[in-house]
Amino acid sequence: MTPEDYAKAIFSGDRVILAKSISLVESNRFEDQKMAHRLLKLCLPRTRNSIRLAITGMPGAGKSTFIERFANYLISQERKKVAVLAVDPSSLRTGGSILGDKTRMPTLATNPKAFIRPSPSSGNMGGLAFCSRESMILCEAAGYNTILIETVGVGQSETMVHSMVDFFLLLTLAGGGDILQGIKRGIIEAADALVVTKADGANIQRAKEAQMEYQSALGLALPKDSGWKPPVLVCSAQENKGIIEIYQMIQNYLNKTIQNGYFEKNRKNQYLAWIRESMEQKLRRNLNYFFIQPEVQMYQKELAQKAATGKMSPTEGGESLLMKYYENHSKFYEKFQKLS
């Protein structure tokens, strides 16, 4: 199959080919990467008019249930198709699980207007976000006009995901300031809205108290470039309450930021971040190629020998190695390019 064949199938809504294309994007093989790049170029012009939302929260905050309800609501209300992409660095450890991701959102997994993609299981965290950017483009080209990016709010992935989306939603449980302390400050500052989940049964009163408490905490934060003041909402995914309000709040955000130009500015920044990530990924690959060259390995050993015998500090050794890299980068880069 040529990239053009892939693109045609994606545009026609072929879910199997979409899934295969994402695997192509996630692959580390040179041939796959080459294919993926040509496919992405074909898909990029078709990515207008999509909305990209990040949904994050600590484990146990009820992300799966919320996403399932929210996505089903989106699909029921408008001409919307929803893609859910998970970016979960913790799945690196367990190797991830497609089945796991599909069974935890059962009604969504069987909805023809929804597409669920579990975490890529390979690569480092930088690579993870990078893949997700490209997967997002593929989904948008396949007609999914709302992309939900799910992350677990405990690590570095949120910062990266923040530079990928139009709106950043943080889910949290009721439980006073202690709960918020468990979440990194950067994530709270990045949030465009906070939602207190599981506001049902005996928990309603606590959820409302938490809402007030979080709201006053957020009131102390610096104003955002978007001109938007992050609100705190409550919801019960179980009882299907609060979902419409969250949807309307996000609509308000979009209206406001499209009007004041922030939406477009933010999209441009997303491309800026993407280009930089792409540059760094290439540099990383080139560097890995540098390190496996026999002449480089021999040079490293010489330096280590000097360091071990006290003739040179390891820092000076690092300096010399970096100089060798700079002097020879084009050589390694050309070799690397040929390979790719």
Add this chain to the structure above:
Amino acid sequence: MTPEDYAKAIFSGDRVILAKSISLVESNRFEDQKMAHRLLKLCLPRTRNSIRLAITGMPGAGKSTFIERFANYLISQERKKVAVLAVDPSSLRTGGSILGDKTRMPTLATNPKAFIRPSPSSGNMGGLAFCSRESMILCEAAGYNTILIETVGVGQSETMVHSMVDFFLLLTLAGGGDILQGIKRGIIEAADALVVTKADGANIQRAKEAQMEYQSALGLALPKDSGWKPPVLVCSAQENKGIIEIYQMIQNYLNKTIQNGYFEKNRKNQYLAWIRESMEQKLRRNLNYFFIQPEVQMYQKELAQKAATGKMSPTEGGESLLMKYYENHSKFYEKFQKLS
């Protein structure tokens, strides 16, 4: 104070200056880095005859109690001084805590022959291990001839720490194969010995069963370059049992690997890894400097504009940016050198 003053104070056993020197090493300030480098050069020749041990285990495996007992035993038996360095990436979240590290090893913290240093709280994980390497050198120059590096066996830090030490000890609880499954395969493969902790009271029988189970699991592993077969021991730090046996086992390891040449070979590899880390750290700093140049930022914006309007893919943008970096690296590198 000059680096020479620092060095003199360190050699004379001044603990306050040692602590200050480690802070220098951990600092990101250019001036501090320059000082640190000169200080390290003075300290490097004094680092012979030390033993470097990594002690890792999941949270709850009893690392603190074990380290306290083990270090006190070392100090009581021989002319040994022990430095404990923690490398805990999870402390990045809480910001680390000096008090925390000292109160969890109360008898060690007050022992004049022991020096405890909590996790560096800044920098990325690569930086963490890098700091620890340099801190280790400073402690050795101060006369601490046994270095215990403590890590939490859940992340990437173990791989880095493995390339810093002579011996890698994994602590684990009794609890069958399930417990080992929670630990990354790479950590188990890196271990030179496994110790089942908390083998006391009603737990003794389970600990002994676990010992046999783990031993047969390790029997399936590939032979190590060191020619050493990792044993499984049990201990009770609480009842002070098994500590001597662990000490003797490590002595056996050292005797064997010094005799067969592996110890020296491994030390050389430690320098290899150190040089590479140093090179990558410099590259990272240089790259950060590149990204903050106004002309680079302008170029990035041009590329992003092209990507946003579909004239260029973000991948091609990344390529162009990398080319700009390679073409100008010496310019940025020189500027960067002047700053540093």
